[in-house]
Amino acid sequence: MNxxxxxxxxxxxxxxxxxxxxxxxxxxxxxASAYLPxxxxxxxxxxxxxxxxxxxxxxxxxxLGLLLAVSAGMAxxxxxxxxxxxxxxxxMVSRRAxxxxxxKALGVGLLGFIAVVLIAIALELGGLVTIxxxxxxxxxxxxxxxxxxxxxxxGRAPSLEKVKTPAWLEIVxxxxxxxxxxxxxxxxxxQNDGGTFLSILAFIGALVAFILRVGAGGWLSAAGQRHRNxxxxxxxxxxxxxxxxxxGSDANMSIATQVLIFAATAVGLNIVVGLAGLLDxxxxxxLGAGAFTAATMxxxxxxxxxxxxxxxxxxxxxxxxxxxxxxxxxxxxxxxxGDYLAIVTLAFGEIFRISMSxxxxxxxxxxxxxxxxxxxxPNLNLFGFDFGKVHTVLGIPLGRFSNxxxxxxxxxxxxxxxxxxxxxxxxxxxxxxxxxxxxxAEAMGVNVFGLKLLAFAGGAFLAGLAGAxxxxxxxxxxxxxxxFLESAFLLAxxxxxxxxxxxxxxxxxxxxxxxxEKLRFVNEYRMLIFxxxxxxxxxxxxxxxxxxxxxxxxxxxDDEELVEEIEEDLPYEFAEEH
Amino acid sequence: MSSxxxxxxxxxxxxxxxxxxxxxxxxxxxxxxxxxxDNVDFTVHSGEIVGLIGPNGAGKTTFFNCLTGLYKPxxxxxxxxxxxxxxxxxxxxxxxMARTFQNIRLFPNMTALENVMVGRYCRTSAMAxxxxxxxxxxxxxxxxxxxxxVELLDYVGMKGxxxxxxxxxxxxxxxxxEIARALATDPKLxxxxxxxAGMNPQETRQAEELIFKIRDSGLAIVVIEHDMRxxxxxxxxxxxxxxxxxxxxxxxAEVQSDPRVIEAYIGSPDSDDEASGSDVATEGEAxxx
Numbered sequence: 074m075n076x077x078x079x080x081x082x083x084x085x086x087x088x089x090x091x092x093x094x095x096x097x098x099x100x101x102x103x104x105a106s107a108y109l110p111x112x113x114x115x116x117x118x119x120x121x122x123x124x125x126x127x128x129x130x131x132x133x134x135x136x137l138g139l140l141l142a143v144s145a146g147m148a149x150x151x152x153x154x155x156x157x158x159x160x161x162x163x164x165m166v167s168r169r170a171x172x173x174x175x176x177k178a179l180g181v182g183l184l185g186f187i188a189v190v191l192i193a194i195a196l197e198l199g200g201l202v203t204i205x206x207x208x209x210x211x212x213x214x215x216x217x218x219x220x221x222x223x224x225x226x227x228g229r230a231p232s233l234e235k236v237k238t239p240a241w242l243e244i245v246x247x248x249x250x251x252x253x254x255x256x257x258x259x260x261x262x263x264q265n266d267g268g269t270f271l272s273i274l275a276f277i278g279a280l281v282a283f284i285l286r287v288g289a290g291g292w293l294s295a296a297g298q299r300h301r302n303x304x305x306x307x308x309x310x311x312x313x314x315x316x317x318x319x320x321g322s323d324a325n326m327s328i329a330t331q332v333l334i335f336a337a338t339a340v341g342l343n344i345v346v347g348l349a350g351l352l353d354x355x356x357x358x359x360l361g362a363g364a365f366t367a368a369t370m371x372x373x374x375x376x377x378x379x380x381x382x383x384x385x386x387x388x389x390x391x392x393x394x395x396x397x398x399x400x401x402x403x404x405x406x407x408x409x410x411g412d413y414l415a416i417v418t419l420a421f422g423e424i425f426r427i428s429m430s431x432x433x434x435x436x437x438x439x440x441x442x443x444x445x446x447x448x449x450x451p452n453l454n455l456f457g458f459d460f461g462k463v464h465t466v467l468g469i470p471l472g473r474f475s476n477x478x479x480x481x482x483x484x485x486x487x488x489x490x491x492x493x494x495x496x497x498x499x500x501x502x503x504x505x506x507x508x509x510x511x512x513x514a515e516a517m518g519v520n521v522f523g524l525k526l527l528a529f530a531g532g533a534f535l536a537g538l539a540g541a542x543x544x545x546x547x548x549x550x551x552x553x554x555x556x557f558l559e560s561a562f563l564l565a566x567x568x569x570x571x572x573x574x575x576x577x578x579x580x581x582x583x584x585x586x587x588x589x590e591k592l593r594f595v596n597e598y599r600m601l602i603f604x605x606x607x608x609x610x611x612x613x614x615x616x617x618x619x620x621x622x623x624x625x626x627x628x629x630x631d632d633e634e635l636v637e638e639i640e641e642d643l644p645y646e647f648a649e650e651h
Numbered sequence: 652m653s654s655x656x657x658x659x660x661x662x663x664x665x666x667x668x669x670x671x672x673x674x675x676x677x678x679x680x681x682x683x684x685x686x687x688x689d690n691v692d693f694t695v696h697s698g699e700i701v702g703l704i705g706p707n708g709a710g711k712t713t714f715f716n717c718l719t720g721l722y723k724p725x726x727x728x729x730x731x732x733x734x735x736x737x738x739x740x741x742x743x744x745x746x747x748m749a750r751t752f753q754n755i756r757l758f759p760n761m762t763a764l765e766n767v768m769v770g771r772y773c774r775t776s777a778m779a780x781x782x783x784x785x786x787x788x789x790x791x792x793x794x795x796x797x798x799x800x801v802e803l804l805d806y807v808g809m810k811g812x813x814x815x816x817x818x819x820x821x822x823x824x825x826x827x828x829e830i831a832r833a834l835a836t837d838p839k840l841x842x843x844x845x846x847x848a849g850m851n852p853q854e855t856r857q858a859e860e861l862i863f864k865i866r867d868s869g870l871a872i873v874v875i876e877h878d879m880r881x882x883x884x885x886x887x888x889x890x891x892x893x894x895x896x897x898x899x900x901x902x903x904a905e906v907q908s909d910p911r912v913i914e915a916y917i918g919s920p921d922s923d924d925e926a927s928g929s930d931v932a933t934e935g936e937a938x939x940x
Contacts, residue, residue: 491783498782499775506769509758518744518773518836527779626760636819
């Protein structure tokens, strides 16, 4: 990144110690300011008008401040590591952490967090004058911390992933981290105030940046690799627990279910785009094909097909219909190179939508009632479990959307399983080879066409499954739900989140769906904001937020240092031993 | 493992093997008005090394591409083990013909081991459902693929290098890795397109030893080369192409001493009095430059 250097290495060398003191002082000042009122009125954010009683957001700010102080101060504590005892032994571990890097990241994150909070107060109460002295103290602390952290010389690279830790500690850490994530997500979702929501996002961003730069991210991912099953299982357990945090409120569960459908579809798209390297601009049509298939076979009075098999069968048929469409589109176009495929899929998405609008009885057979679609799709009833009813488990009511949330979670699990297993298999290797050099792959006996078709049809199948559920969640299916924009958003989730990874796409999908739901003003300008976001991502981080290592290599092939670094800590599937 | 693995050394195959593996009959390749390959006959027997030489633009690589299914010849036919192969690179590999590329075409962002494992693709069968369910059969196959790839890396002299990204390997190792990847497809015939291009003399000698080792294990080999010393050391027979036509085909000694070959390389029809073997070698290299 070609950001002009203001703080030169010489400057850093000369002001290293004052910078450390400034960062420490700034962090402490910020932590102290949480006990001062930040706003004149309690209406802004979560009531920051008290003296001596921090609100949740102020508390979070104080937490970041303390973290900054500790991180900046570690350099003075570390020499104690040469003594004997338990504390020095912990300090030995700390020597592997990139405290200086963490401090720098946190300095930026903290400033961002305070800026978001103060701007939100000013917007909500009407002007900068509504910010109390505590807010200015907090800003001063954040600025001091920021400038101080900038003046530090870049420290050693973290090597925490090489620390040997007992298995129980790793497992507990994974579980605790996921639980914290659950609580933060539940808390953020319960905020109906846009400013508060955005502030929490800024907090999470700052915290994650710190954790990654300190090197704990490396340790966590190494731990996650060692306890893969624990990680996967507890991720799903945490997601499963989410509805229990909502006290029967359907508002958030409705959003969560939509996010999950979107995310599951995006992971399916990631097989096509991220793994096989095929650009699909009409993926939403496969979701739509599944939804329409399920709707026409549903118990709705407007369903056009008399045969009403159980939902499991319907779901399979929906998937197969989508996969067949995928085969029909894919077999003539996958033989040509990428750009043509993008255009054909783009056109296919539109053809699908317009065809559905025309299947109304006047232009074609009355299969889906044209643009009015199929309404009044009843709730599912699987093995006597009525998805429309409120079920009370452990005294916590779980409403309609919670039920669908659980069903989607199962489908998500299936899609993630398909994704990861295919990725680490003979087929996954073939896909990588095709992405790297299609001609050479063909000349080495890789069935290029067959593998592309498999990705295309397989991805369509998974989207069809998700579509079948979506029909019942939405209760009606109309062609205008499946416009090109939705395909674009799915692709954006994949590209922003990270091509070729599940976590990245989950993150991308959650952000793309949640942020507009929670921030109305974003919703108005969302095309503008996302467009800008995409341009910035393409410029600074084309591989996405949580990228696949191989994708990083593909995008940064000329960065020798980065290549060496990645080769050094290649994840287990690259290495010879396993 | 199949029986044609190069590790199973069968030294007698060189003498016994007179079976025709590859037979090209009057292959012609036209690009518009340009006749790149003109009516070339070519035969390879099992267990022999055949060299393909000729000045730049003689049509060697085009002829190679006709053999390996990258191009479909305008006329003529190519029989492999008595059968005409469909002009598809993949069917050609499945039939038992593997190649390397003139300008190295590894998968740069895969590790050396993974590169070789990709070569096993056409000899393994796990499809989508098997890969997702991961039954014992799948695990066995995956394990065998990995073990075979490790074995092949050892075989070409890259023991313990499997974890490195292909792009980060030294040049000579990249060439060797390409050979290992080609061997992973269990070929009967190996086609090497300038395997020593850009190598220093020591690397060239190592490559020569490796090729002999592969030949001794029973494979037939076709080599395109500009390094004449290399070709005449290595090959049982040599075919010289000039402007798409066969100039001469014969043993290394015959081709080496043929004045027309020297003429083709240095393009001076009068001065054939200095045609001694060593001169051909040096001048051949000069013609390459």
